[in-house]
Every structure is written in structure tokens, then in C-alpha cells.
Amino acid sequence: MGELFRRFWLPAVMASELAAEGAPVRLRILCEDLIAFRNSEGKVGIIDAYCAHRGAPLFFGRNEEGGVRCVYHGWKFAINGACLEIPNVAGDDTAQAQMRARAQLRAYQAHEANGVVWIYMGPVDKMPPFPKFDYANASAGHAYSARWMQRTNWLQGLEGEIDSSHISWLHKDFDPENSIQKMAGSQTSSDQAPVLELRETVSGYTYGARRNLDNEFFWRQSHWVAPMFSFIPHAPGAFASFGGRAWTPIDDNHVTVFTFGFRVDRPFSEQELATYESGALFPPEMNPGRYTLPDGYVIDTFLPTANKENDYGIDRQVQKDKNFSGIWGVHDQDRALAENSRKIGMGDPGILDRSHENLVSSDKAVVTARRSLVRMVEALQQGKEPDFLRNPGSFQVRAISKICSIGDFDQFIGEFGKEACVRLREGGEK
Ligand code: FES
Ligand SMILES: [Fe+2]
Incomplete structure (x- = not known):
């Protein structure tokens, strides 16, 4: 890998x-x-x-x-x-x-x-050409980025990203109107068991999570670009930008998370930048600092203030009254689970032990990413690199969310695929 x-x-x-x-x-x-x-x-x-x-x-x-x-x-x-x-x-x-x-x-x-x-x-x-990521090529003021450390294997971080069904649970606020996390989109529908549809693309896959509204559907279309780039939509209308994460492995047990946001229509406003900086979503609230890895090597990074040592600030009363997790920031919620899941062996912090999982249909995106990654590694062992590396445009995808009457994912792609820059893989699995 x-x-x-x-x-x-x-x-x-x-x-x-x-x-x-x-x-x-x-x-x-x-x-x-x-x-x-x-x-x-x-x-x-x-x-x-x-x-x-x-x-x-x-x-x-x-x-x-x-x-x-x-x-x-x-x-x-x-x-x-x-x-x-x-x-x-x-x-x-x-x-x-x-x-x-x-x-x-x-x-x-x-x-x-x-x-x-x-x-x-x-x-x-x-060496491939530099990818045409929107956020890397946006005009001045149109892009936002930050980095920090997460104490897990990179794949575990990525798997949290491409798992659309958890937003209805882990990130749920009981008072949607006053939710600081409104823009993540979890409040748009009360449907907590989305239908997940996935189509392979030239660089990974695109997937839609469809939730029911009264007479329409709420779609969140996300993308995974191999090996570790995610593109996740915001709520419709709440924050008209696109964003995602990239997970650069430090070693098997630590990862540097990069968050990216950009908008195509205009530069970010002061208020939008302040929202990014607030720690409510991505990035988390954090400070620049040094971190000693288990073998003694020191890295310079950004350290989230809610962390393993303080139980991510969980407040049991907040968990009863205000939100589902009792933890404040969206990424703090993600990280609390990722950094403390069952692990293999006694290593610090250790890789997620997947042998105990019970995967279900809502894990489709996670399973498909694992399979594609194994397929890519096996191909590379035969001397075959991913083709899309040579085409910088295949990295340009956009996560979108829509409320519409279309119920079929292929029709949805037909309607909005251009906006989301979807390039389906010929002969790819559905
Ligand atoms: S160790 Fe001698 S110059 Fe660096
Ligand atoms: Fe999450």
C-alpha cells in the first residue's frame, strides 16, 4: 500500500x-x-x-x-x-x-x-502531473485548508469519511434550528436509514445517499478518489462550497488529516472563514504543537484540543439534552470513535481490528473502497499503475447535495453529474 x-x-x-x-x-x-x-x-x-x-x-x-x-x-x-x-x-x-x-x-x-x-x-x-484538484487550483480566497494529526491508521480515518449513514447518528443535534453543525447536512431529513447507491468512476467511486423527505428526496453525493481523498457535501444552501479531506499516512498508526474547502462562485467571506476556524466542523479546535511518536521521533503538527486524554470533552448532560454524542465538534465526534475503536494487538495506538466487524448494506462505500484498494495494490505488484494518475482532470470531482424529486441514482447522475464532475468507469460495478 x-x-x-x-x-x-x-x-x-x-x-x-x-x-x-x-x-x-x-x-x-x-x-x-x-x-x-x-x-x-x-x-x-x-x-x-x-x-x-x-x-x-x-x-x-x-x-x-x-x-x-x-x-x-x-x-x-x-x-x-x-x-x-x-x-x-x-x-x-x-x-x-x-x-x-x-x-x-x-x-x-x-x-x-x-x-x-x-x-x-x-x-x-x-512522477505524475500535479492533479487538478479544485481546491489546489482555485483562485486566491476561494480555497481554505488546514491540517492536524489523528492517532489512527489512515484507512480508518478515510472509512469514517466515506460512511454517509453515520451523520444521522453520531452528528445528530436534538435542536436542528440552533445546531452549530447545521451545515453538515445531517438535519435536512429525519430519515435515518439512507439508501446508498454507488457507481465506480475512473478514479474511485461516487456514491449517493438518498433520504426521504415528505414529497421529495434529499441526496448527498460524495466521492472517493483513490487512495485517500474524500469529497463530502455540505447541506443544501447552508454553505455553498465544496470540500473534502485527504489522509496522508505518518506511519501505520498515525495520520495527518488535511481538510480542504473551496467555492467556485466567489471568495470565502470573513464569516465563512470564521466558521471554518471555529472548530465546529473541520478542522477541529486545535493548536500548533509537537508530538512525540511512540518510537521517540518528534513531529511538528497541529493537535486537537479535544483528545484521548480528556475524553474529547464529552458531557453526559449534553448527550442527554443537546446532541447524540455529547461531544461538541463534528470532527471531534469522528475522532473520538476512530481513535478508540477495537484494535489489533497492543501497539500504540494500533490498527482497527476488522476481523470482528459485522458489515451491512450501509457499509457499501467502505467495503468497495477496501476492495478497490486491494485491486490497485495487486495491479501495482504486476507493474500496472492506476491509469487515472496520468490524467490530472480525473481528480476534479465535486460533492453536491440536492433536494429533488428524482429517486433513481443513475437519473440523478444524468441530471447533476456534470455539476459533480462524475466520470463513470466503463464496465465498473454498480
Ligand atoms: S553530523 Fe556532522 S555536520 Fe551534521
Ligand atoms: Fe463524521
């Missing part, structure tokens, strides 16, 4: 975390320890976290004059991992050049787009 991820551009760090000649940011992505930094010219590099000389941590280095200099013996590295100087050894130019060539650090291609720095960690000759 790691190899599959290495064929994709992955969001890595927020651009605002990296100041020119500022402090390097410690990352772990796909189990590799890395630092991101912005050099004097404003260009971003993501390179090995450790110095090529004797493995000192470059996080403590000096970011100066076009590179990061290890504070142990002064070796200096550029954003492409090239060793620029070895100042603690005397030697003629040839000897110096040879030493510097040997000291090349691992470095990955970085791409800055709309406030987020993306990384490509695969073979250089397989």
Missing part, C-alpha cells in the same frame, strides 16, 4: 508553517523522517531529517543563505538534498566535491499550491 501511495502527490505541510530562512518543520510521511524548510529564495524543500555526516537532526540546523546547515559540524544542504559545503574538513576542490557528492541527502519533489505543500515520494520517472 505504501508503494501505491508513492505514486501519488500527497499533501505534506501547510505553506504558512514554512517561513523563508525559518525553522524547519519535522515530518514523518510513509514512515520516513523528513524536514520541510523554505530557503532564502522562498523555495520549499522536503529532505531527510538527518545529516549525511553523522546523522544529527537537521531540525536544529540553521536555515541560512540558500540551505540548512547542520549545527554539529556545519555541513550545509540545499532544498534538493545536495550537500553544499563541508566546512570542517580541509581538502582541495576535487576531494571536497567527492565528499559532497557522497553526502547527497534523500530529497523529494515538493509542489506548493494554494497554501499547501505537496510531496511526491515515488520513482522520479513515474
